[in-house]
Amino acid sequence: MDGAVNFLRVTLIRVFYAVILLIAVLILNFSLMHMAPGDVADTIAQAAGGIDAEALEQIRREYGLDQPFLVQLGRYIGNVLRFDLGYSFFYSDKVTSLILSRLPATLLLVITAQLLALVVGVILGVFSARKPNGILSHFVTFLALFGYSAPVFWTGLLMLVIFSLMIPIFPVAGMRDVTIEGGFFAQAFDIARHLVLPMITLSSIFLALYSRLARATMMEVLGSDYVRTAKAKGLTNRQVVYKHALKNSLSPVITLAGLQLSAVVSGAVLVETVFSWPGLGTLAFQSILARDTPLILGILFFSALVVIVGNLLTDLALRLVDPRVGGKK
Amino acid sequence: MTEPLLKVENLRIELTTRAGVTPVIDNLSFELGHGENISFVGESGCGKSMTALSIMGLLPEGVGRIASGSIQFHGEELTTASTERLRDIRGNEISMIFQEPMTSLNPVYTVGEQIAEVLRAHQGLSKKAAWDMAAELLDAVRIPNAKSRVGDYPFQMSGGQRQRVMIAMALACKPKILIADEPTTALDVTVQAQIFDLLRDLRRNTGTSIIMITHDMGAVAEMAERMIVMYAGRNAEIGPVDQIIDRPRHPYTKGLISCVPHIVANLTEERHDLTEVPGIVPSLQEFGKNRCLFASRCNLRTDECLRERPPAREFENGQKADCWHAEEL
Numbered sequence: 001m002d003g004a005v006n007f008l009r010v011t012l013i014r015v016f017y018a019v020i021l022l023i024a025v026l027i028l029n030f031s032l033m034h035m036a037p038g039d040v041a042d043t044i045a046q047a048a049g050g051i052d053a054e055a056l057e058q059i060r061r062e063y064g065l066d067q068p069f070l071v072q073l074g075r076y077i078g079n080v081l082r083f084d085l086g087y088s089f090f091y092s093d094k095v096t097s098l099i100l101s102r103l104p105a106t107l108l109l110v111i112t113a114q115l116l117a118l119v120v121g122v123i124l125g126v127f128s129a130r131k132p133n134g135i136l137s138h139f140v141t142f143l144a145l146f147g148y149s150a151p152v153f154w155t156g157l158l159m160l161v162i163f164s165l166m167i168p169i170f171p172v173a174g175m176r177d178v179t180i181e182g183g184f185f186a187q188a189f190d191i192a193r194h195l196v197l198p199m200i201t202l203s204s205i206f207l208a209l210y211s212r213l214a215r216a217t218m219m220e221v222l223g224s225d226y227v228r229t230a231k232a233k234g235l236t237n238r239q240v241v242y243k244h245a246l247k248n249s250l251s252p253v254i255t256l257a258g259l260q261l262s263a264v265v266s267g268a269v270l271v272e273t274v275f276s277w278p279g280l281g282t283l284a285f286q287s288i289l290a291r292d293t294p295l296i297l298g299i300l301f302f303s304a305l306v307v308i309v310g311n312l313l314t315d316l317a318l319r320l321v322d323p324r325v326g327g328k329k
Numbered sequence: 330m331t332e333p334l335l336k337v338e339n340l341r342i343e344l345t346t347r348a349g350v351t352p353v354i355d356n357l358s359f360e361l362g363h364g365e366n367i368s369f370v371g372e373s374g375c376g377k378s379m380t381a382l383s384i385m386g387l388l389p390e391g392v393g394r395i396a397s398g399s400i401q402f403h404g405e406e407l408t409t410a411s412t413e414r415l416r417d418i419r420g421n422e423i424s425m426i427f428q429e430p431m432t433s434l435n436p437v438y439t440v441g442e443q444i445a446e447v448l449r450a451h452q453g454l455s456k457k458a459a460w461d462m463a464a465e466l467l468d469a470v471r472i473p474n475a476k477s478r479v480g481d482y483p484f485q486m487s488g489g490q491r492q493r494v495m496i497a498m499a500l501a502c503k504p505k506i507l508i509a510d511e512p513t514t515a516l517d518v519t520v521q522a523q524i525f526d527l528l529r530d531l532r533r534n535t536g537t538s539i540i541m542i543t544h545d546m547g548a549v550a551e552m553a554e555r556m557i558v559m560y561a562g563r564n565a566e567i568g569p570v571d572q573i574i575d576r577p578r579h580p581y582t583k584g585l586i587s588c589v590p591h592i593v594a595n596l597t598e599e600r601h602d603l604t605e606v607p608g609i610v611p612s613l614q615e616f617g618k619n620r621c622l623f624a625s626r627c628n629l630r631t632d633e634c635l636r637e638r639p640p641a642r643e644f645e646n647g648q649k650a651d652c653w654h655a656e657e658l
Binding site: 224225226228229230231232233234235236239244247248321322323324 | 385387416417418419420421424425427429432433434435436437438446447450451482484495498
């Protein structure tokens with residue numbers, strides 16, 4: 001009862017901080033974009049094959065680009081607070097609806113890749129910690145080295161080569177097959193099939209990280225005094241490892257996973273580009289090429305949102321795993 | 330004579346290290362009667378804890394093993410017992426408390442859960458019944474407001490309270506033997522006295538035999554009927570506590586006793602300088618050699634001490650000392 005109230009209080013404080021952080025991110029993003037050379041007017045002029053200076057000024061006035069920096073910034077933040085992220089001239093659509101149409105694909109990729117890396121990483125770590133000199137343990141060391149040293153786009157290209165040429169069992173591009181018909185499950189299965197390769201590619205680095213860390217913390221925990229106590233109580237090996245040791249070795253892994261979330265999101269940009277996954281990553285890539293400032297800002301905003309919310313959840317998850325975290329006294 | 334509760338005969342424990350195989354326990358024999366309190370005394374590294382762990386079947390896997398000898402509990406051989414049988418005994422019929430109360434409890438579970446767990450594992454109690462019993466046990470080890478503290482986490486308790494929780498956990502299944510491995514070393518003096526009081530009372534009420542490992546001669550004099558002095562993995566002297574303190578038959582015991590100020594004050598009024606046992610314990614390479622391992626620190630050393638390991642000399646009062654010069658002392 002007391003704990004629940006406290007949990008709620010802490011959560012609200014965290015949410016408050018998150019909002020402040022988000023506004024800071026907005027200001028920073030906008031300032032950086034403003035400092036970069038070139039704007040929408042330049043791109044339009046380029047697309048039109050060159051226009052005169054007066055027309056250029058006209059365009060700038062239309063988009064409000066002739067106003068002082070602070071006025072533009074204030075206007076932008078005011079709009080964002082009203083959930084208006086602006087209008088993408090390149091796609092001729094509202095930024096918000098563009099992003100919302102792409103966000104689910106990215107969330108699906110990021111969340112499944114992160115979960116895959118976490119679950120498989122912890123399982124590998126635990127198994128190899130129980131037999132530090134076993135084959136699996138050496139495999140984990142190798143996997144960690146490989147996963148960590150191979151760049152994500154290279155792993156992606158490797159996957160493409162293997163699965164398009166040698167073993168064509170998974171689709172290598174896109175998110176769904178337009179020829180597939182059927183109900184919800186047929187569609188879901190189709191998406192899952194498309195998801196496999198990008199998901200594995202994106203999770204490879206993080207799988208390496210988490211399995212290494214899980215192995216190290218698990219080995220440390222297995223040698224700890226309270227594990228000896230658990231054995232002295234006459235508990236089974238399974239209880240000792242999966243009840244007493246595992247819960248203690250989870251918190252470092254969860255902490256790292258939270259810190260790595262931003263890396264997962266930025267990794268998604270590359271992976272989506274390699275596998276033509278229709279998510280925010282490909283949209284970001286195209287919007288940068290088109291100097292579509294409102295869209296770039298919008299995507300940056302949403303990425304920041306994903307990372308901040310993810311960190312918030314990590315924080316709260318840690319509280320559930322380890323009672324020492326947080327103010328309960 | 331009735332069958333002793335625990336009978337250890339010619340126990341030899343070998344430790345495999347980089348340097349080779351070392352007998353850390355060499356030819357140790359002792360008996361423990363029903364309701365008796367026996368104390369192990371000796372310097373760090375003399376094998377006290379190894380003896381305790383071997384009785385529990387908890388020697389570090391792959392490093393330590395029982396090479397020969399026997400440990401009989403109620404006439405049942407433990408050295409050859411199956412892991413399942415040992416698990417049944419651990420925490421149930423023989424339980425153990427450790428030196429480090431600060432780290433011996435699992436930080437992520439409540440103390441109630443950690444006590445209740447033993448009851449569920451060995452006595453098949455339901456979750457509710459085990460939890461209620463845990464509260465009763467906390468009360469029995471004199472933790473104030475036991476009912477409300479049963480849901481506390483270890484980090485919310487002091488060192489003394491944590492050791493009380495360990496004791497409650499160890500006594501949960503009313504074991505025949507309680508092994509206390511330096512139960513008060515990490516606690517301050519007033520708390521030490523409280524813990525000893527508690528152990529004494531619990532023993533009176535439950536009839537549990539206690540094997541106490543310590544290097545506190547004062548505690549031995551207060552708590553135990555018989556004591557075993559160990560040196561470098563071997564028995565130095567064994568016998569009734571009052572007899573040994575009155576007239577030690579091994580130069581090492583003599584040295585240990587004269588290290589303790591208040592006992593010395595009772596024995597010989599005129600000695601004021603506190604003495605020490607000169608020199609240091611032999612290195613692991615020395616263990617197992619056929620000579621007296623204490624000889625290098627002994628002022629009674631003669632040629633035969635270096636030539637051959639001394640046999641046990643038995644005296645009429647039940648004292649037994651492994652020393653060539655036992656009669657002279």
